[in-house]
Amino acid sequence: xKKRIFLATVFVCSLCVSCEHxxxxxxxxxxxxxxxxxxxPVGVRSNGAQLELWQDGFALRTKIxxxxxxxxxxxxxxxxxxxxxxxxxxxxxxxxPGDTIKVTVKGNTAVDxxxxxxxxxxxxxxxxxxxxITATFTVQQASASATLESATLYLSKSIITDEQYNDAKESxxxxxxxxxxxVTVTAAIPESLTDYLFARIGVKAAQSSERCYTxxxxxxxx
Amino acid sequence: xxxxxxxxxxxxxxxxxxWLERTPKxxxxxxxxxxxxxxxxxxxxxxxxxxxxxxxVFNTGASAEFDDAMWSGHTDQNSHNDLAYGDSYxxxxxxxxxxxxxxxxxxxxxxxxxxxxxxxxxxxxxxxFIRAYVYFELVKRMGGxxxxxxxxxxxxxxxPTPLQVPRAKESDVYDFIxxxxxxxxxxxxxxxxxxxxxxxxxxxxxxxxxxLYAGSIAKYNALMGAPIATPGGEVGIPDSKANDYYQKSxxxxxxxxxxxxxxxxxxxxxSKGDDYYKLFMDKSAxxxxxxxxxxxxxxxxxxxxxxxxxxxxxxxxxxxxxxSLSLVESFDYLDGSSGALKDKDTAGNYVAYxxxxxxxxxxxxxxxxxxxxxxxxxxxxxVDIQAGVAVWNEAEGKYSLxxxxxxxxxxxxxxxxxxxxxxxxxxxxxNTGFYIRKFVSENPQDGVRPSLASNWWPWFRLGxxxxxxxxxxxxxxxxxxxYVNELREKHGGFPANxxxxxxxxxxxxxxxxxxxxxxxxxFDLKRWRIADQxxxxxxxxxxxxxxxxxxxxxxxxxxxxxxxxxxDRVRPNRFRRARxxxxxxxxxxxxxxxxxxxxxxxxxxxx
Numbered sequence: 065x066k067k068r069i070f071l072a073t074v075f076v077c078s079l080c081v082s083c084e085h086x087x088x089x090x091x092x093x094x095x096x097x098x099x100x101x102x103x104x105p106v107g108v109r110s111n112g113a114q115l116e117l118w119q120d121g122f123a124l125r126t127k128i129x130x131x132x133x134x135x136x137x138x139x140x141x142x143x144x145x146x147x148x149x150x151x152x153x154x155x156x157x158x159x160x161p162g163d164t165i166k167v168t169v170k171g172n173t174a175v176d177x178x179x180x181x182x183x184x185x186x187x188x189x190x191x192x193x194x195x196x197i198t199a200t201f202t203v204q205q206a207s208a209s210a211t212l213e214s215a216t217l218y219l220s221k222s223i224i225t226d227e228q229y230n231d232a233k234e235s236x237x238x239x240x241x242x243x244x245x246x247v248t249v250t251a252a253i254p255e256s257l258t259d260y261l262f263a264r265i266g267v268k269a270a271q272s273s274e275r276c277y278t279x280x281x282x283x284x285x286x
Numbered sequence: 287x288x289x290x291x292x293x294x295x296x297x298x299x300x301x302x303x304x305w306l307e308r309t310p311k312x313x314x315x316x317x318x319x320x321x322x323x324x325x326x327x328x329x330x331x332x333x334x335x336x337x338x339x340x341x342x343v344f345n346t347g348a349s350a351e352f353d354d355a356m357w358s359g360h361t362d363q364n365s366h367n368d369l370a371y372g373d374s375y376x377x378x379x380x381x382x383x384x385x386x387x388x389x390x391x392x393x394x395x396x397x398x399x400x401x402x403x404x405x406x407x408x409x410x411x412x413x414x415f416i417r418a419y420v421y422f423e424l425v426k427r428m429g430g431x432x433x434x435x436x437x438x439x440x441x442x443x444x445x446p447t448p449l450q451v452p453r454a455k456e457s458d459v460y461d462f463i464x465x466x467x468x469x470x471x472x473x474x475x476x477x478x479x480x481x482x483x484x485x486x487x488x489x490x491x492x493x494x495x496x497x498l499y500a501g502s503i504a505k506y507n508a509l510m511g512a513p514i515a516t517p518g519g520e521v522g523i524p525d526s527k528a529n530d531y532y533q534k535s536x537x538x539x540x541x542x543x544x545x546x547x548x549x550x551x552x553x554x555x556x557s558k559g560d561d562y563y564k565l566f567m568d569k570s571a572x573x574x575x576x577x578x579x580x581x582x583x584x585x586x587x588x589x590x591x592x593x594x595x596x597x598x599x600x601x602x603x604x605x606x607x608x609x610s611l612s613l614v615e616s617f618d619y620l621d622g623s624s625g626a627l628k629d630k631d632t633a634g635n636y637v638a639y640x641x642x643x644x645x646x647x648x649x650x651x652x653x654x655x656x657x658x659x660x661x662x663x664x665x666x667x668x669v670d671i672q673a674g675v676a677v678w679n680e681a682e683g684k685y686s687l688x689x690x691x692x693x694x695x696x697x698x699x700x701x702x703x704x705x706x707x708x709x710x711x712x713x714x715x716x717n718t719g720f721y722i723r724k725f726v727s728e729n730p731q732d733g734v735r736p737s738l739a740s741n742w743w744p745w746f747r748l749g750x751x752x753x754x755x756x757x758x759x760x761x762x763x764x765x766x767x768x769y770v771n772e773l774r775e776k777h778g779g780f781p782a783n784x785x786x787x788x789x790x791x792x793x794x795x796x797x798x799x800x801x802x803x804x805x806x807x808x809f810d811l812k813r814w815r816i817a818d819q820x821x822x823x824x825x826x827x828x829x830x831x832x833x834x835x836x837x838x839x840x841x842x843x844x845x846x847x848x849x850x851x852x853x854d855r856v857r858p859n860r861f862r863r864a865r866x867x868x869x870x871x872x873x874x875x876x877x878x879x880x881x882x883x884x885x886x887x888x889x890x891x892x893x
Contacts, residue, residue, distance in 0.1 A: 111370075127878065153891065154869060154870045154893075211511055211512065227822075228823040228824060228825065229825065273870075
């Protein structure tokens with residue numbers, strides 16, 4: 065009997081010991097930052113654009129995708145060390161695969177990633193009138209080689225407002241936009257929105273399926 | 287004395303080299319396999335079985351990932367309805383298979399001394415057909431890939447660079463496919479008339495399809511706002527090559543159409559809808575050019591997966607693929623009008639129908655052969671598709687819709703919700719109001735595990751070749767209407783020459799209708815470069831969101847519509863996310879391990 069108890073104790077202890085060997089520490093550092101153009105964060109589609117993070121010196125070399133939030137910020141929990149940030153195309157900015165940004169992550173590290181969007185909307189103002197919400201803005205060409213496709217005003221009940229999630233939208237084709245000159249677009253307010261809404265401008269270049277967005281703005285309806 | 291004898295015996299044994307060199311009993315040698323036609327046939331059977339597909343060969347799950355259907359099966363697989371096409375969606379990189387084929391080609395040449403020249407020619411042609419098929423699958427998903435046609439052998443010495451083959455141009459891979467098939471198409475001497483082994487016409491059908499893809503990529507990529515291309519041509523085909531590819535496709539299609547061995551399935555008896563259904567179930571159909579056969583012992587679960595709810599015989603399964611309203615509406619009316627269903631009049635009021643099937647009356651017969659809808663027959667019995675009742679609310683001046691459990695009865699003693707639903711948010715019952723008929727067996731036993739179904743999978747059939755010919759002819763010189771019209775007449779029951787003015791949109795719609803659930807939709811939209819517009823991720827867009835159509839019985843005493851049926855358009859709750867195809871999805875990403883092992887491989891755009 066004693067022998068059995070002894071064996072059982074050894075067995076249980078061995079379980080506890082072995083646990084230490086197959087547990088890894090969780091990533092303890094945070095790499096955060098913004099994607100910026102001219103010092104301002106670049107708005108993107110929620111869950112749309114990503115940066116690639118690479119770390120050299122380990123046998124398993126694979127990218128760590130870092131998704132960018134709608135307002136142009138990003139956060140990633142990683143281990144401390146040296147990383148390279150790659151700006152991919154497929155986002156609303158120029159592809160720079162060879163131009164990596166080296167960053168040393170130690171504790172909580174903040175880094176701003178400069179990008180060159182194809183087009184940006186600036187000087188945005190919204191006005192509520194009889195026809196709905198009227199947006200006035202200027203489209204600026206940031207990348208010389210880009211071709212403009214359209215600019216769109218989005219209205220939504222939530223701050224996550226983009227091509228995929230919106231309650232109303234109104235587009236202006238490239239033909240009626242001259243970069244640098246004022247553009248006006250009006251979208252009717254959907255019946256479902258009564259208290260407030262969020263408005264946002266997205267500008268699309270032919271080079272990417274993603275748009276470059278302004279920061280959403282809350283508009284009180286009453 | 288015994289010790290001496292034992293020692294002598296041992297010595298004697300050691301001298302016998304033959305004792306050490308025995309034929310192994312647990313494996314086959316190269317000479318045994320590659321010198322015996324029956325053994326080679328066994329290897330070929332394995333290779334035919336490994337031919338790749340994305341949403342084909344009765345792949346129910348992947349078929350629910352486009353705009354033709356949603357998933358209504360078990361809720362743990364609802365990811366089909368909540369799908370964001372990832373960067374790796376559709377990735378295919380099967381160089382194991384290519385190595386097996388290359389090895390077989392070399393081994394037959396080296397060891398096949400007992401084979402006749404005719405046999406060698408036949409096997410060589412079949413293997414190269416399979417290899418061309420695999421390269422086609424690679425190029426349509428990944429763009430240009432490394433062209434490896436011999437075994438790659440590591441010579442030692444620590445230098446792997448001879449093994450690192452760079453990607454060929456996208457156009458080079460299509461050219462390789464064409465040239466291979468040109469070289470072998472007249473070498474098939476033992477499989478003439480076969481529907482399940484490759485022959486000249488299977489090779490021509492692959493040529494017809496592959497060259498059409500190459501032509502449309504060349505043409506429509508160049509028409510994009512920003513064409514997708516890499517500097518080295520691994521992705522992107524120059525516009526100037528389009529006509530050459532279209533011409534090659536048309537020539538191959540015409541050669542198949544000219545052969546009387548193949549005919550559009552068009553038996554004179556029976557209804558057109560039934561005939562279209564039987565085209566896929568009747569293994570003597572002369573329309574099938576090349577198929578993957580199934581038989582007892584080699585079965586598939588498509589009938590188990592997709593049988594209409596109340597007709598299921600197994601204790602689980604059924605109803606997994608629920609065809610979308612947009613697919614149903616893409617079937618034209620026989621009078622030539624577009625297929626939008628008239629569920630409401632111009633004032634926005636419901637249109638009431640005496641019987642539920644009347645809303646589908648006068649449609650392309652292929653609708654009946656593809657989809658089970660309210661009021662149609664399945665296995666000779668009427669299906670019970672009714673979502674609920676619509677009770678007129680006089681005070682509000684509109685209908686209020688009521689639903690119940692499957693097979694329930696309303697207060698008036700008449701049916702509330704049918705045994706076949708549709709039922710929003712339920713599993714194993716259609717969430718759209720439609721079931722799939724195509725490929726689903728009429729034999730109840732075919733839906734029972736483990737015996738399951740053995741109808742075959744058509745890789746190539748004449749109907750597709752007609753549409754390939756029409757598209758190629760149209761792109762070349764605006765012709766091709768005769769092919770579309772003949773197909774619509776024989777399969778759909780349209781009057782002769784139903785399309786007077788052929789357009790790109792007519793051809794594209796015809797492909798969606800004729801080839802639904804045959805693993806074409808995803809690749810067609812990709813090569814036309816419109817996938818990002820059709821599946822644009824917008825929640826408000828009915829082309830990107832799967833909708834359903836729910837029939838309700840009207841309760842409105844004293845009114846002419848009482849007891850009739852109205853139809854309500856529904857966005858099923860289980861459909862979670864609008865289909866969103868990004869530019870990055872035109873070419874799938876290449877796995878990191880592949881890029882790491884071979885630094886000469888360039889990445890696809892957007893990855």
